[in-house]
Amino acid sequence: MTQIPLSLLELVRVTETGGPRRALLDARAIATHVEALGFQRLWVAEHHNMQGIASAATSVVLAHIAEGTSRLRIGAGGIMLPNHAPYIIAEQFGTLAQLHPGRIDLALGRAPGTDQATLRAIRQHPGASARFPQDVVELMGYFAPEDGTPRIRAVPAPGTEVAFFILGSSHFGAMLAAELGLPYGFASHFAPDYLHEALHLYRAHFKATAARPAPHAVVGVNVVCAETEAEARRLFTTQQQSFTGIFRNARGLSQPPIDDIESFWTPRERAQVMGMLRCHVVGSPEQVRAGLQALVAQTQADELMLVTDIYDFEARCRSLTLTAEAWR
Template sequence: MQADPIPLSLLDLVRVREGFGPEDALTEAQAIARHADRLGFNRYWVAEHHNMESIASAATSVVLAHAGQGTQRIRIGSGGIMLPNHAPYVIAEQFGTLAALFPGRVDLGLGRAPGTDQATLQAIRTPPGAAERFPQDVMELMHWFARADEPGYIRAWPAAGAEVAFWMLGSSQFGAMLAAELGLPYAFASHFAPDLLDEALQLYRARFKPSSHARAPHAMVGVNVICADTSAEARRLFTTQQMSFTGIFRGARGLSQPPIEDIDAWWTPVEKARVGAMLACSVVGDPGEVKAGLDALRARTQADEFIIVSDIFDPGARRRSLALTADAWGLAPS
């Protein structure tokens, strides 16, 4: 007997496409969040990146408010906030405000990676050694969301007592151990850093301590999913993401590019191998192939939830990919 499908969530990179501007990316972000909401996706997350012309989600909480205005049911959240870049008090104010705007729908995923280069960190005023204080900053952030039952001079209004779901993000043992220690749900960034996926999940589950945030481990696995009516079309659409990752190794992080017919003629064998390793956790094909690929990844990881990235240049093709994926996986439209 086949197990019921686990929830699917969506991580939106809010890509700025060649020939378009950030205003177009943000308009599409709200539209794709609304689309995911109607298809039955569980969460819509965006991530904090800085000094990247091709990504329009630097002001993460603002983008989430924009997405939330166009949706009714889906949870909205950060995948994630790079906490070393911020005062926990300020993040509490921002996400407390989101919780007031969208009650019962806000996730606060936290990461310790910089989300940018060292020069930009100086512009952000991220202090040296901030990443080493990450566990303490997480605890402080949680403190600001505690109910204001005791007298206190400082409160991060409107965060005090607000309903926000905390998540730990990671791509290594560190995040897994911290999530387990704090009793938090855990999201692994296997959509671009898959090497330690199995090891991190095993460590998280073995060391998990129940808490008020989660009574049992809950692991969400990141996976790139490109679905089209044919395998050939899905592979063609995937070239947009493959070219984007190749740009990392070429030192040329440009705008999102339209798909091409023959990527093997475009990149070198070394680039193909390096990008292939980063994007190893990808499922690309027609609906049957996508269903089979997700089934295999679930069997391997015992994931409680998938969060998918569908980095497709054309918005119409992206909506089609999400619709085909939702249908193949058995999501219930709302």
């Protein structure tokens, strides 16, 4: 059976033993690694005021990562468009597309990617999220080829090839992606509740275009693979600790794995965290292969977007290698 493509959402995690520079260098090295493994694309996401994530200046990070690769598609997964003027994003991603033609993705979300206080610092206007569909259309328009008509141009975007996606974790994004005939990425790696409903709506209402004659669904999944299930589950505790910090209002740096996660969290925190991380596949190569196959069978995904949030760089590389080998 031909397997669907694997891609990677790179979190650019800052660890307690490293720093933002180390996280950025590691992100580029991970991109080189997954390119050699045959991954389809690597995305980074826009987050602000998060001590443990170094991808706030998303387009700058993508330029850095793209320079370390030659074939891998590189993109934002995503840009939180209400935080920005569409014109500025067109300039930034048009520049990336000029530097790395045929390799740039732009996935768009309407969530803030931060807290309310930081939104005020960003100067996001009230009601910006409500304009998301119109802003997406405006942004895409800046990439149209030159036709000689008088208009504002987001130089150097016109005529460049950028692949657009809509991101979401609810019905809204699914319906917008369907209406615009765009690929759709569901954030099941942290918000799995409406996964199946959203995919059904997306496919049922998809409007084909010449550029996209059929729907394309990207499904997020947390994956940790190691030689043994016990080691994989130990490595997974880094991500479990991180999500526990969300409920404790104590977001911080990425923490090393621990031997006994049950002594770290309360039963209520466990239920909350594992509800968010419900879409996960953790185990040996055989278990990971079976788990991913089951997810594809359940969702009919066209592509899997992996999140492999492991503290140690070498262990993360090893996990990605084992996953890729198991998936072939």
